[in-house]
Amino acid sequence: MVWCLLLLTAGFAVFLFQWLPRRIIRPRRRLINLDPGDLGFAFEASTLLTDDGLHLATYYVPATGPARGNLLILHGKDSARELYLEYLPQLVPYGYNVLLIDARAHGRSQGTYTTFGYREWADVVAGVRRLRYLATGLPTGVFGHSMGGAVALQAMARSPEIDFGIVESAFTHLGDITHAYACRQSGLDLPRPVIDCLLDRADHIAGFEHRRVEPLRAASRVRQPVLVIHGAEDRNIDVDQGRQLYAALGSRQKELFIVPGAGHNDITEVGGDFYFRRLRAFLDEVTAVH
Template identity: 30%
Template sequence: MPLLRSAAILTISTLAVWLSCSAALGVVMVEGALHPGRSRLTASQLDAAQDMAVRDNASFQELSLRAADSADLRAWLLQPAAWNHDTVILLHGQSDNRAGMLFNADLLLRHGYSILLPDARAHGQSDGPIATYGALESDDLHRWFLWLQQNHPPRCIDGIGNSMGAAQLLESVAINHYCAVIAESPFATFREAAYDRVGQQFDTGPWLGRTLLRPAVELGFLYARSRYHIDLAHASPLPAVAASHTPILLIHGLADNNLPPRHSVLLAAADRAAQLWEPPATGHCAAFSTHPVEYEQRVLDWLATHTQH
């Protein structure tokens, strides 16, 4: 009997320590995700954007917009002199800012597209105490979409996003009627991305987050709801993609070890009309670096094919 009692005490103590460590890990990971490093816009980045506008014979405008929670959101609007009457919203990744999408902007300006380059909330020059990976950003994007329709009405509004921006773009197809979108290296759900992040902490695959450290993920989500009133389970492109009729091109490098290609495979399975390009030997959001000619051709063809005349 004393042996059984000792075993029970040991089991309960082990479970208590395990849950406590899982809770601590969950809190640390959620705090890190909600408060990513902020890359403020620099003078050299502003100069690069303005130089690009001059080189591409485009107008350059600074914009500001109020979010639902009164956060001040910032963006650039560039319009080429030979505008084709389509506008593309370009969305950057985590801890980046709008200048991170200047390559895409240059490509599209040279082909007649006007460009909206927003800083996501809690990134760049945009306000907001936390990043929420689509939970709040979907409405932010809807406000930018409406601003374009009311103040700069195009024939088509398209979207291109990288990583976090790609996921936010896909989440927003539920409320924004894009002509077409292109998402490179998105996550399928924030929960699946959390499994990856847990595995990356211990150099394992996502199985660790799904099994032994599942409590860390779930307790982290619970902490976000309790502390910040944000349900990170809603940061999920998957249901929006499954219900969408928007033409979606997914790009995911097969060597991406940040957000593995299975995320885009899951998204493509949810929307049989979506196209998935998986360039080999390509890391996170690097298709334009490893396959520049094919990247340019695929992007331009996708947008042109889905233009509404």
């Protein structure tokens, strides 16, 4: 009996401090055999070189008519750029050049671990510079979903090269969202100090500082126009986190769009045409002033 308890304790310790930290920072790769051409759009597939030497996979899709702005689209954790192809018919014919990017350690991009914005914010700035090179003289912004939204806030707080942002289903603190995730994975109500130890272990493995990943604090330093979107029924990241991010924004021009009945990953499905009209209304407004 004692040996069984010891084995169970050892097994749980391995799960908690070896498997779980790696699961948090090592995304599932999704390789999807689709591209913008499957939707009838001309595109350029290329790679983007990061400051630390990684090649990130991208699709550049130019506007099909007179261009009015550029938009970089950032997906969430365990996702891929192909899952955001549905945005192309809602943006490209309306004058927006779009750059879809696989985040580091996702899809067809290089890298092993994600750092939730600690390094990714610089990748975003590199993507914005690529867009400005491909389509010069146009206002350039970012759209980010979930982790992508958290990364977008951190990038906007650091770089004036980003003119505007759309932040969807994003979290306020990495520690809070990790606590919720670890409790779901373990089936236990884990104490917060355990989560801090877990994240310290993740820091050591991936070489980053989780305490510096604070989208809420970043939001207070953002001055660009921002549209915050959140599903009212989001069970992964509670809608209150979206409201907190909106309230914290230092932007003079900011909007909050709560999508009734939507969860974390079904906002476009639930919001439908109204969602995309609201998205374009914001884009049209922030690109018209340039």
